Amino acid sequence: MEVVRISRLEFSYGELFSVRADSLAVEEGEVLTLLGPNGSGKTTLLKCINALLKASGAISICGRDIRSYTRNELSRAIGYVPQAHAPSFPFTVFDVVLMGRVSYLNIFQQPSKADYMKAEEALSTVGISSMRDRVYTNISGGERQLVLIARAIAQEPRLLLLDEPTAHLDFRNQITTLETVKRLSRERRIGVVMSLHDPNHALLYSDQIALMKGGKILHKGPPGEVVNEETIEEVYGLPVEMIGHSGRKFILPKV
Amino acid sequence: MPKRKLLLSLLILLPFPILIASLFIGTYPIDPLTVLSMIAKRISDPYGASPWPEVYDTIVFNVRLPRVLLALVGGLALSVSGASLQGVFRNPLVDSYILGVSAGAGLGAALGIAYLSDVPGSVQALSFTMGFIAFFTTYTVAKSKGETPTISLVLAGVIVTALFSALLSIIKFFTEAEKLAGVVYWMMGSLAVTGWGPLSQAAPLVLLGFAVIFLMRWRINVLSLGDEEAKALGVNVERDRFIVLLASTLMVSAFVSVAGIIGWIGLVVPHTVRMLLATPDNRVVIPVSASLGAVFLMVADDLARSVVSFELPVGVITTLVGAPFFLYLLKMRGGSAWK
Numbered sequence: 001m002e003v004v005r006i007s008r009l010e011f012s013y014g015e016l017f018s019v020r021a022d023s024l025a026v027e028e029g030e031v032l033t034l035l036g037p038n039g040s041g042k043t044t045l046l047k048c049i050n051a052l053l054k055a056s057g058a059i060s061i062c063g064r065d066i067r068s069y070t071r072n073e074l075s076r077a078i079g080y081v082p083q084a085h086a087p088s089f090p091f092t093v094f095d096v097v098l099m100g101r102v103s104y105l106n107i108f109q110q111p112s113k114a115d116y117m118k119a120e121e122a123l124s125t126v127g128i129s130s131m132r133d134r135v136y137t138n139i140s141g142g143e144r145q146l147v148l149i150a151r152a153i154a155q156e157p158r159l160l161l162l163d164e165p166t167a168h169l170d171f172r173n174q175i176t177t178l179e180t181v182k183r184l185s186r187e188r189r190i191g192v193v194m195s196l197h198d199p200n201h202a203l204l205y206s207d208q209i210a211l212m213k214g215g216k217i218l219h220k221g222p223p224g225e226v227v228n229e230e231t232i233e234e235v236y237g238l239p240v241e242m243i244g245h246s247g248r249k250f251i252l253p254k255v
Numbered sequence: 256m257p258k259r260k261l262l263l264s265l266l267i268l269l270p271f272p273i274l275i276a277s278l279f280i281g282t283y284p285i286d287p288l289t290v291l292s293m294i295a296k297r298i299s300d301p302y303g304a305s306p307w308p309e310v311y312d313t314i315v316f317n318v319r320l321p322r323v324l325l326a327l328v329g330g331l332a333l334s335v336s337g338a339s340l341q342g343v344f345r346n347p348l349v350d351s352y353i354l355g356v357s358a359g360a361g362l363g364a365a366l367g368i369a370y371l372s373d374v375p376g377s378v379q380a381l382s383f384t385m386g387f388i389a390f391f392t393t394y395t396v397a398k399s400k401g402e403t404p405t406i407s408l409v410l411a412g413v414i415v416t417a418l419f420s421a422l423l424s425i426i427k428f429f430t431e432a433e434k435l436a437g438v439v440y441w442m443m444g445s446l447a448v449t450g451w452g453p454l455s456q457a458a459p460l461v462l463l464g465f466a467v468i469f470l471m472r473w474r475i476n477v478l479s480l481g482d483e484e485a486k487a488l489g490v491n492v493e494r495d496r497f498i499v500l501l502a503s504t505l506m507v508s509a510f511v512s513v514a515g516i517i518g519w520i521g522l523v524v525p526h527t528v529r530m531l532l533a534t535p536d537n538r539v540v541i542p543v544s545a546s547l548g549a550v551f552l553m554v555a556d557d558l559a560r561s562v563v564s565f566e567l568p569v570g571v572i573t574t575l576v577g578a579p580f581f582l583y584l585l586k587m588r589g590g591s592a593w594k
Contacts, residue, residue: 050487052483052486052487071486071489071490071491072489072491074489075487075488075489076489078487080487080488082483082484082487087479087480087481088345088346088347088479088481089342089345089476089479089535090534090535091476091534091535091536092534095476095536099476099477099480099488100488102474102477102485102488102489102490103488103489103490107470107471107474107491107495107498108470108471108474109473110472110473110538111473151488155488155489
């Protein structure tokens with residue numbers, strides 16, 4: 001089943017910059033990566049899919065027009081992981097994850113036992129139960145990213161959106177995060193759309209890649225078809241070579 | 256954690272002993288034991304003949320009790336509104352007056368004192384109304400394209416405060432000296448009101464606002480993540496934040512309209528609570544702020560009517576206690592009073 005389908009989407013920031021996506025679709029359990037340099041429109045496209053920005057054209061989520069959803073319903077269908085940042089208040093990790101349940105509660109309701117269990121479950125699904133009582137403002141960037149993923153899982157979404165989940169993370173944490181995302185999409189049949197800027201990460205963890213530049217999708221399809229020396233050079237404006245090693249492909253800059 | 260539960264229950268119950276003790280204090284000397292037996296008698300046998308002079312009854316139940324209850328309600332209003340606004344604005348230095356409510360209420364009160372002093376209740380009605388007008392002005396100015404970014408709200412609040420203060424200055428300038436003194440005294444804040452009237456005007460509105468914020472205490476946690484994140488999690492940010500602002504303004508305007516401007520409680524109390532309990536979780540910060548705010552204002556008012564032979568304005572005392580305490584916090588915590 002398709003969790004998201006986009007057709008003829010367009011969003012403009014005044015006349016200066018606009019983002020377009022003519023057609024994109026993600027099945028459940030599938031990972032789509034938006035790959036491109038800074039300012040290519042990846043974040044904008046993610047925000048349009050989550051209705052944080054109102055774009056023209058059509059988006060359907062689980063087969064239903066996005067405009068027919070209320071904000072509550074949409075947040076039960078779409079989990080959103082923003083770029084990790086330092087929040088203003090030192091909540092515990094558990095409290096942050098529990099907030100993922102807000103779309104299931106009305107304005108005057110407090111989280112119930114069932115919501116607590118869902119939050120615990122999300123922590124253990126991501127594998128960070130041991131962090132539950134730590135203070136969110138005192139943990140590392142990599143740990144925060146996992147907490148935000150757990151919070152999104154507590155939303156029980158069909159579609160997960162991640163905005164540069166590997167930004168500011170060290171070598172190991174980048175891989176841990178991407179492994180977690182891939183595993184969740186497989187285990188829970190969640191559709192994933194994430195933005196990345198490292199072509200090698202995209203090659204390792206995507207079922208589909210959309211290469212973006214200047215607000216447009218230039219190429220899309222399975223990694224083996226989309227990523228080659230010409231397309232990466234075209235998008236990043238940098239000469240690269242592609243090498244194969246133990247059955248995988250890697251992009252290296254020509255320097 | 257049973258120890259934490261015990262601490263929480265103690266903090267929540269603290270206003271009750273303070274309320275009783277505050278009834279002992281006043282210029283007319285009545286022995287605390289007598290006050291206690293009077294209270295016991297009132298509760299056990301409210302209609303029986305009283306063995307004490309009638310003036311005792313009047314002083315304890317019609318002068319001191321409504322005043323202490325007004326302090327309780329006011330302390331609750333100011334600290335809960337401070338705590339909730341700090342949450343929705345994600346800013347530790349915001350208090351209940353940031354939206355221009357105090358300046359509006361001040362202007363309303365000045366108008367009432369200067370021009371309508373012979374109409375009973377006009378001062379309260381005008382200051383309540385103007386406090387609300389100031390809030391709506393701030394909110395309308397800050398709103399553009401259906402959104403009200405936090406920074407716009409804070410800036411609009413500053414501008415509206417400046418505007419209303421300027422209007423207040425004009426009124427003061429044209430007011431005769433005798434009435435001017437009344438305006439100045441009102442601006443300092445005082446609980447020296449008589450009888451049950453002011454309390455019965457303010458308390459229902461304060462409790463209504465409190466009920467709303469108390470029910471939204473967990474949602475305020477989510478709002479404190481910031482607009483976009485809260486929205487992505489499924490919160491109707493515009494609506495929910497507006498309800499918090501409205502409830503907060505209702506509480507503050509209702510209290511300020513009968514007691515004038517009493518400062519610093521909305522800053523000092525929520526901060527102290529967050530440090531004391533070592534959590535920013537509004538599910539406990541809101542109720543405990545309500546209780547400690549009530550205690551703070553009751554104690555401040557006890558001081559106002561007992562340290563010197565005449566009455567000090569209680570607003571001066573809360574500022575004298577609050578401002579140095581805040582300086583201390585800032586210095587000790589290197590400016591990050593959250594952690």
